[in-house]
Amino acid sequence: MKVINQLVKETSKQFSTHILNSGIKCGISKDITDPQGKRVFLKAGTEITDKIKIRLENLQKEGVIGHEDVISLTHKQSTQDLLSPILELAKKNPVLNNFQLKGTLATISEYIEQDSIPKEIVDHLKIFSHLNPLAYENTLLNLVFGTHVGKANNYSANELFELISVLFFENIGYARLNKKMKDAQLVHPILSKEIVKIAGLENKLVLESIEQHEEKLDGSGYPKKLTHMHEYAQISQIANQYSQITQKSKNINTAIGELCLLGEGFDFRTSQKKSALYSYQLQKPLLSIMQESIQTKVHQHAYGNHLYDQLSKVIKWTNTLNATNAEMKFIQAKLRSALWISETSQYPFQINREELKDNQICSMFINDARKLVLQISQFANYFNQILHYPIKIDNISTNKEYFLTLINPTT
Numbered sequence: 001m002k003v004i005n006q007l008v009k010e011t012s013k014q015f016s017t018h019i020l021n022s023g024i025k026c027g028i029s030k031d032i033t034d035p036q037g038k039r040v041f042l043k044a045g046t047e048i049t050d051k052i053k054i055r056l057e058n059l060q061k062e063g064v065i066g067h068e069d070v071i072s073l074t075h076k077q078s079t080q081d082l083l084s085p086i087l088e089l090a091k092k093n094p095v096l097n098n099f100q101l102k103g104t105l106a107t108i109s110e111y112i113e114q115d116s117i118p119k120e121i122v123d124h125l126k127i128f129s130h131l132n133p134l135a136y137e138n139t140l141l142n143l144v145f146g147t148h149v150g151k152a153n154n155y156s157a158n159e160l161f162e163l164i165s166v167l168f169f170e171n172i173g174y175a176r177l178n179k180k181m182k183d184a185q186l187v188h189p190i191l192s193k194e195i196v197k198i199a200g201l202e203n204k205l206v207l208e209s210i211e212q213h214e215e216k217l218d219g220s221g222y223p224k225k226l227t228h229m230h231e232y233a234q235i236s237q238i239a240n241q242y243s244q245i246t247q248k249s250k251n252i253n254t255a256i257g258e259l260c261l262l263g264e265g266f267d268f269r270t271s272q273k274k275s276a277l278y279s280y281q282l283q284k285p286l287l288s289i290m291q292e293s294i295q296t297k298v299h300q301h302a303y304g305n306h307l308y309d310q311l312s313k314v315i316k317w318t319n320t321l322n323a324t325n326a327e328m329k330f331i332q333a334k335l336r337s338a339l340w341i342s343e344t345s346q347y348p349f350q351i352n353r354e355e356l357k358d359n360q361i362c363s364m365f366i367n368d369a370r371k372l373v374l375q376i377s378q379f380a381n382y383f384n385q386i387l388h389y390p391i392k393i394d395n396i397s398t399n400k401e402y403f404l405t406l407i408n409p410t411t
Contacts, residue, residue, distance in 0.1 A: 152285035257404030
C-alpha cells in the first residue's frame with residue numbers, strides 16, 4: 001500500500017504542478033482541422049487566449065472552419081448549457097426515469113442557476129464533456145441519482161449543495177488527462193480535487209469527498225485504499241455502483257436490491273461480519289427510494305399483503321425438513337426464529353393478516369419484511385447451486401433475483 005500511495009502522491013504532484021504552471025484555464029475542446037480533417041490548425045486543449053480567438057476568426061474568414069465552430073468554442077457556457085443535458089438525461093434514461101425526481105431536479109437546477117460555479121470549473125466540465133462524452137454522461141447520471149439519495153437521507157439544503165458539488169466535479173480531472181494513460185484512473189480523484197481547489201472552491205469537506213469518491217469501506221477503492229471516508233464520498237460510490245449494476249444487468253427492478261446488498265455488513269447464513277462498500281446506514285435512503293413508488297394506501301396494503309403471502313410460503317418451506325443436511329436445518333431454524341415463528345403462531349412476525357389493514361402496522365411490516373427478504377437473497381443462490389436444495393415458493397425453485405425483485409414494489 002505504501003508503494004501505491006507513493007506512486008499516487010508523486011504522479012498527482014506532477015499533474016498539480018503542471019496545472020499551476022500552465023494555468024487553470026482550459027482550452028478548446030476539439031481539434032480545429034480543415035474540412036477533410038487532415039490538417040490540424042489548433043490542437044484540443046489549446047488555451048483560448050485573445051490571440052487564439054483572432055486566429056479562429058481568421059480561419060473562419062478564410063473559409064477553413066465554419067462560424068459555428070468559432071461560436072461553440074469561444075462562447076461562454078450558460079447555466080442552461082449545464083442544466084439541459086441533466087434534465088434530458090433524467091427524462092430519457094430508463095435507469096433514472098422510474099424515480100420521483102421532480103424535487104431532486106429542482107434542487108440541482110437551483111444549485112446551477114445560482115451561477116456560482118467558478119468559470120474555470122465550467123470550462124473544465126465543457127472540455128470533459130467533449131473529450132469523454134460517455135464518462136461525462138455517466139457523471140451526470142451519478143449526479144442525479146446521488147442527489148436523490150441525499151434527499152432521501154433528509155439532507156439540508158446546504159448539505160445537498162455540498163453533495164452536488166462533489167458529484168458534479170469529482171471526475172473533472174479527466175479534462176486534464178489522456179484517458180489512455182496508464183495511471184489516469186488512479187490519479188483522477190486527486191487531480192479533480194486540485195482543479196476544484198485551484199479554481200477557488202475552498203470547502204474542505206467537498207474537496208476531501210472529491211478525493212475520496214472512488215474509495216470503498218472495504219479498502220478496495222483508490223487512490224489511497226481508505227477504509228473510512230465521508231458520507232458524501234460514500235453516496236458518490238453508491239451512485240457509481242448503481243450505474244455499474246444497471247449497465248451489467250438487464251433487470252433494472254433488482255438494481256436497488258443489489259445496491260443495498262453492497263452495504264450489508266452481516267451474512268445471515270454464516271452469522272459473520274462481511275465486507276461492505278458503504279455504511280449500513282445508507283441502506284435506509286435506498287429502501288426509501290424504492291418505496292417512493294407506493295403512492296396510495298391501497299398500493300401500500302396490496303404490497304404489504306403480497307409480502308405477507310411470500311413470507312408465509314417461505315415459512316411453509318422452512319417446515320419441510322431435510323434430515324440429511326445439517327446446514328439446511330440450521331438455516332431453516334434461523335429463518336423461523338427471524339420470522340418469530342412458534343408453536344402457537346405461524347404468522348410472519350406474529351402479525352395476523354387482518355392487522356395489515358392498519359396503516360402504521362402495514363408500514364412497519366413492509367420495512368421488516370424487506371430487510372429479511374434482502375438477507376434471504378444473500379444465500380438463495382447458495383441453496384440452489386451449492387446445497388442443491390433451493391427455497392421453493394409454490395413448488396418453484398427461487399433464486400437471488402427472485403427475492404431482489406420481491407422487495408421492489410414496482411414489480
